Structure formats: structure tokens, C-alpha cells
Amino acid sequence: MTRDLTTGSPMRLILQFAVPTLLGLLFQQFYNLVDTMIVGKLLGAQALAAVGSTGSINFFVIGFCTGVCSGFAIPVAQRMGAGMLSQMRRYVANAAYLSALFALVLTTATGLGCRGILTLMRTPSDIFAGANAYIFVIFMGIPVTFLYNLLAGILRSLGDSRTPVYFLAMSSFLNIFLDFALILWFHAGVAGAAIATVVSQGISGLACLAYMVKKFPILRMTREERRLDRASCKVLCAMGIPMGLQYSITAIGSIILQSAVNVLGSTYVAAVAAGVKLFQLLGCPFDAMGATMATYCGQNVGACRLDRLGQGIRACSLLGLVYSAIAFCAMLVFAAPCAMLFLNPAEPQLDLLVDLTSRYVVTLTAFFFPLALVNIVRFSIQGMGFSVFAILAGVLEMLARTGVGIGLVPVFGYAAVCFASPAAWIAADLFLVPASMACIRKLRQIYPNQPESPLPAQAEAASPKPLRTGAGT
Numbered sequence: 001m002t003r004d005l006t007t008g009s010p011m012r013l014i015l016q017f018a019v020p021t022l023l024g025l026l027f028q029q030f031y032n033l034v035d036t037m038i039v040g041k042l043l044g045a046q047a048l049a050a051v052g053s054t055g056s057i058n059f060f061v062i063g064f065c066t067g068v069c070s071g072f073a074i075p076v077a078q079r080m081g082a083g084m085l086s087q088m089r090r091y092v093a094n095a096a097y098l099s100a101l102f103a104l105v106l107t108t109a110t111g112l113g114c115r116g117i118l119t120l121m122r123t124p125s126d127i128f129a130g131a132n133a134y135i136f137v138i139f140m141g142i143p144v145t146f147l148y149n150l151l152a153g154i155l156r157s158l159g160d161s162r163t164p165v166y167f168l169a170m171s172s173f174l175n176i177f178l179d180f181a182l183i184l185w186f187h188a189g190v191a192g193a194a195i196a197t198v199v200s201q202g203i204s205g206l207a208c209l210a211y212m213v214k215k216f217p218i219l220r221m222t223r224e225e226r227r228l229d230r231a232s233c234k235v236l237c238a239m240g241i242p243m244g245l246q247y248s249i250t251a252i253g254s255i256i257l258q259s260a261v262n263v264l265g266s267t268y269v270a271a272v273a274a275g276v277k278l279f280q281l282l283g284c285p286f287d288a289m290g291a292t293m294a295t296y297c298g299q300n301v302g303a304c305r306l307d308r309l310g311q312g313i314r315a316c317s318l319l320g321l322v323y324s325a326i327a328f329c330a331m332l333v334f335a336a337p338c339a340m341l342f343l344n345p346a347e348p349q350l351d352l353l354v355d356l357t358s359r360y361v362v363t364l365t366a367f368f369f370p371l372a373l374v375n376i377v378r379f380s381i382q383g384m385g386f387s388v389f390a391i392l393a394g395v396l397e398m399l400a401r402t403g404v405g406i407g408l409v410p411v412f413g414y415a416a417v418c419f420a421s422p423a424a425w426i427a428a429d430l431f432l433v434p435a436s437m438a439c440i441r442k443l444r445q446i447y448p449n450q451p452e453s454p455l456p457a458q459a460e461a462a463s464p465k466p467l468r469t470g471a472g473t
Contacts (some may be wrong), residue, residue: 004159005296006081008305011315014292017454018319020162022288024152027168029281038179039193040342042273045353047190048342049266050130052273053123056254058138061110063247067390068102069095070291071240073153074298074383080158081302085218089225092154094232098240099150103143110139121259124266133191141198148205151212156295158218167204175200180457201245208451239387246378248388250424257420267349268414271356273341278357279364282331283371285323289316290375296387297383301427309440320372328365336362346469360418367422374425377432393432397424 005013023032040048072095079088114135123131152164175196180193212219261272293316300308331338339357347353364371381389400423408416 003362004081006308010296010312011318012310014296014316014319017115017156017159017161017295018285018288018292018316020165021156021291022285024161024165024168025284026281027123027165027172027289029284032293036375037342038183039190042183043189043285045343045347046127046195046266048129048273049124049270050127051193052088052235053121053133053258053269054125054132054138054260055273055276056251056258057117057121058113058135059254060248060251061106061139061142061157062145063251064244065102065106065142065242066149067247068240069099069146069149069153070294070379071243071382071387072098072150072236073157074239074294074385074387075235076154077157077295077298077383078206078385081299084182084302086098089219089221090229090232091236092219093221093226094229095150095154095240097228098233098236099146100143103146107140107142110142111136114139116308121255122262124262124269127266127269129220130190130429133189134194137191137194141194141201144198144202144205144282148201148208151205152348154219155208155212156291156397157298158216158457159295159299161295164204164208167211170207171200171204174203181240197271215394227266227320239382239385242387242391243382246394248393249394250397250401253405253420253424254429257405257409257417261417264409264417268356268417269353272360272417274339274353274357274402275360275364277342278338281329282361282365282368284373285465286320286368287441289372290371290379292316293376294379294383297380300382301443305376306440306443306447309443313376313436316374316376320376321369324365325330325370327368328362331362340385348434356414359414360431362420363418367425370422370429371424374432378428378469381432381436381439384439384443386435386442389439390437396427396431400427430451 001216005017041050057153060311072091075091076088076095079085079091115132118128118131118135140195148164155161155163178196178199179193182188182196186192188195258272261268293312298313299307300306335358338356338361343350343353343355378390401420404416404420404423409420
């Protein structure tokens with residue numbers, strides 16, 4: 001049930017691993033899109049704007065959860081690549097304890113503070129109640145977000161990128177049913193869409209857990225491996241917290257930008273909401289490439305196959321370039337019909353909404369290759385163990401979006417909104433590309449005479465050097 005990414009053609013391995021991961025992300029985006037489509041078509045543009053206005057704060061919190069889980073999975077991948085199975089299981093157990101703690105704290109804090117945050121974001125009064133109802137339910141579902149993302153990350157670290165897809169497919173169809181049931185039959189409004197998302201993700205997480213217990217004997221732990229271990233928690237936090245903060249810091253710029261969009265009015269908020277949902281679907285391949293490269297680099301660092309790191313990054317970047325060109329050409333032709341997936345044909349400002357959504361999506365896809373590099377290189381660096389660099393890249397993205405939101409949107413209006421994310425991606429790439437080269441050089445200094453040998457067995461009880469270096473860089 002596991003896969004070794006330390007031998008064989010990097011391009012072939014990356015494709016074999018990324019395709020199932022992509023299918024899982026597509027299913028995940030599918031039921032997110034269903035929420036938006038049903039809300040937009042059944043409840044109208046105002047309800048769509050209510051859901052869309054919460055996107056940045058949703059990313060701020062849920063992105064932190066996802067990033068933390070991805071970070072927790074990297075030591076697991078490194079120990080898997082090194083063949084240190086007992087230490088790998090110890091990390092899995094302590095990652096579960098830390099996830100439960102983070103989930104409890106974040107659920108409590110966000111549940112109490114979401115109304116105040118929406119007020120600070122200057123959410124328009126005509127959509128405030130719907131936005132609060134939607135995001136409150138999403139925040140109450142943080143525990144299931146941790147459950148699924150942690151388990152999916154562990155499975156990918158072990159080389160199994162297929163199993164999470166099956167459970168996401170099942171939950172996607174369940175989500176569609178719940179959306180219609182809660183909105184049409186029970187008249188739950190936008191809160192019903194949020195409930196459907198949380199319940200569906202919870203079911204996929206529980207199914208994933210049951211499958212791992214039954215099918216992965218490699219994860220069966222002794223009492224010693226299950227105990228709370230301070231050293232393991234320290235390593236996990238050194239990887240997970242920076243990755244989570246990277247998402248949250250990036251989201252700060254998105255929150256400031258969303259505040260600027262809110263001032264433009266609910267029509268522009270609805271257009272951006274539809275455009276973001278379409279962009280998230282189109283961007284799934286880049287997310288899959290990032291998740292693949294984190295596992296690929298983690299396993300190869302664990303096995304000291306440092307010669308394969310650059311090969312993998314180049315191979316994946318080529319895939320990113322090809323897809324970027326295809327996506328841009330497709331949106332030049334089909335952006336307007338795709339926008340109609342989220343809009344009610346009876347909307348009084350339909351032509352304006354379609355035009356605004358199309359402009360947003362076409363502009364973003366024109367800069368897809370910089371986004372591809374952001375995902376590929378950043379996750380590769382994290383897989384190598386240098387997770388603090390993720391925070392620095394996130395700071396650059398935040399500063400770029402903040403600068404556009406504060407300085408350019410009031411002057412240039414919606415045109416500046418469309419170019420905010422491309423500016424953030426380019427700013428991050430200017431740092432990440434040279435940083436990745438520096439990380440590989442650093443690893444070669446740490447293991448100058450071990451290009452193809454695994455980590456020494458005596459390191460079983462200690463953190464490997466790449467982790468210590470990454471946490472302190």
C-alpha cells in the first residue's frame with residue numbers, strides 16, 4: 001500500500017503520484033463548486049456574495065489547518081524514505097495529539113470571533129447575516145478539517161495518493177444531495193451549504209481512518225510509539241506551524257484585498273466570488289504538484305538521494321508550464337460560459353457579472369506559470385525540511401496583495417483586483433527559486449559523502465539534520 005519515490009524516473013513517479021492527488025483535489029473542489037453553484041442559482045447573487053465575502057477569512061483559518069497537517073506529514077515522509085518505521089509511527093501518533101489540540105483551540109477562538117472579523121472587513125450590510133451564518137458553520141467544522149487533512153497527508157507520505165480520492169468521491173456525491181436537501185427542502189439558506197460541506201468532509205475523514213486501521217499494518221503502534229513525546233512534538237511543530245502560518249500570512253493580504261473589494265459593492269463581491277471558485281478548480285493541478293513534491297522531496301531527503309531533488313523540481317516545472325498554457329487558452333474561449341455556472345440567468349446585472357468574472361479569471365490564468373512555480377518550489381523546500389522559508393514567501397505574497405488592496409484598488413478599481421494575485425505570485429517566486437537552490441546546496445554540505453545512502457540507523461531517536469537546519473534557518 002506504500003510507494004517508494006526514491007528510485008526510478010522522477011517524471012514518471014511525479015505523474016503517477018500527482019494524478020490520483022489531482023483527482024482527490026478535483027473532487028474536493030467539486031463539492032465546493034456545487035455549494036457555490038447551488039447558492040448562486042437557487043438563492044441569488046446576494047447569497048453568492050455573502051459566501052464569497054468569507055473566502056479570505058475562510059482561507060486564513062482553514063488554510064492554517066491544512067498547512068499544519070501538510071507540515072506534520074513531512075517528518076513522516078522523511079522517516080518513511082529513511083526506513084525508520086518506528087520513528088515514523090511515533091510521529092503519526094503525536095501528530096494526532098497535536099491536531100486535536102489545535103482543532104480545539106481554533107474552533108473555540110474562531111467561533112467567538114467571526115462576527116467581529118466580518119465587521120472589521122467592512123462586509124456590506126445587505127450580506128452580513130448570510131456571511132456570518134456560513135462562516136460560523138465552517139469554523140465549527142474545523143475538527144473534521146484536521147481529521148481528513150492529517151490522514152490524507154499521512155497516506156500521501158507513505159506513498160498512497162489514491163485512497164483519499166475514493167472517499168472524497170463518495171463525500172462529493174453526498175455533499176450534492178445534502179446541498180439540495182438542506183437548501184430546497186429544509187430552507188437552511190447559505191448555512192445549509194456550509195453544513196453539507198462539513199458533514200461530507202467529516203464522513204470522508206472517518207472513512208479514511210477506518211481504512212488506515214484495517215489496511216495499513218505498517219501503522220500499527222506499540223504502547224511506546226503511541227505515547228506523547230516532547231521531542232517528536234517539537235519537530236512536528238517546527239514543520240507544521242511554519243507551513244500553517246505561510247497560508248495564514250498569505251491570507252492576511254487576501255483579507256485586506258477582500259476589504260477593498262467589499263467597498264466596491266456586492267456586485268463586484270459576487271463576481272470575485274464566482275471567479276475565485278473557477279480559479280480554485282483550474283488551480284487544482286498546481287495543488288497536486290505541490291503535494292506531490294512535498295512527499296517526493298521528503299522521501300528523497302530521508303534516503304539522502306539529493307541528486308534527485310533538482311531533477312524532480314525541473315520535471316514538475318515542465319508539467320506546470322504545459323498545463324498553464326492549456327488553461328490560459330481554454331479560458332480565453334470559455335471564461336464567459338464557465339462564469340454562467342455560478343450565476344442565475346435572471347439576475348438583473350447578468351451581463352456585468354459575466355464580464356467581471358471573465359476578466360478576473362482570464363487575468364489570473366495568464367499568470368498561471370508563476371503560480372505553478374510557487375506551489376512546486378515552495379512545497380519542495382518544505383519537503384526538504386526548510387519550512388521557515390514558507391513563511392518568508394507568504395510574507396512577500398501578503399505584502400504584494402496588501403499593496404494592491406490599499407494603494408491600487410482605490411485608484412484603479414476592479415482592474416487592480418484582477419492583478420493582485422499575479423503580483424503576489426511573482427513576488428514569492430523571486431524569493432523561492434533562488435532559495436530552493438540554496439536549500440539543495442545546504443543539504444549537500446550536510447551529507448557530502450552520502451548521495452545515495454539512507455539516513456544512518458543511529459539517527460532513529462533524533463531529528464535528522466535537514467529538519468534541524470530547516471527549523472532554524
